[in-house]
Amino acid sequence: MTKSEKVIVYCASWCHWCHKVVDLLKAHKIPHEARDVAEGGNAKECMEKSGQAGIPVTIIGKEVVVGYDEKKIKELLKIK
Numbered sequence: 001m002t003k004s005e006k007v008i009v010y011c012a013s014w015c016h017w018c019h020k021v022v023d024l025l026k027a028h029k030i031p032h033e034a035r036d037v038a039e040g041g042n043a044k045e046c047m048e049k050s051g052q053a054g055i056p057v058t059i060i061g062k063e064v065v066v067g068y069d070e071k072k073i074k075e076l077l078k079i080k
């Protein structure tokens with residue numbers, strides 16, 4: 001990941017796995033934007049980017065991570 005790549009998490013306040021993704025990013029001081037799928041067009045946008053309706057969906061640059069895949073997220077962000 002380069003500094004210019006954006007990290008976006010499509011999530012919901014009631015989703016345990018969404019909180020885990022956000023907590024992981026915060027713990028490693030990774031700037032990110034959380035987009036609640038219950039607001040505006042975020043659900044549609046999430047589905048268009050991921051191809052499915054489940055959350056969390058984490059967008060790291062051009063990569064899409066569906067669900068809480070800690071190993072993949074850390075790999076893409078180059079963190080331990």
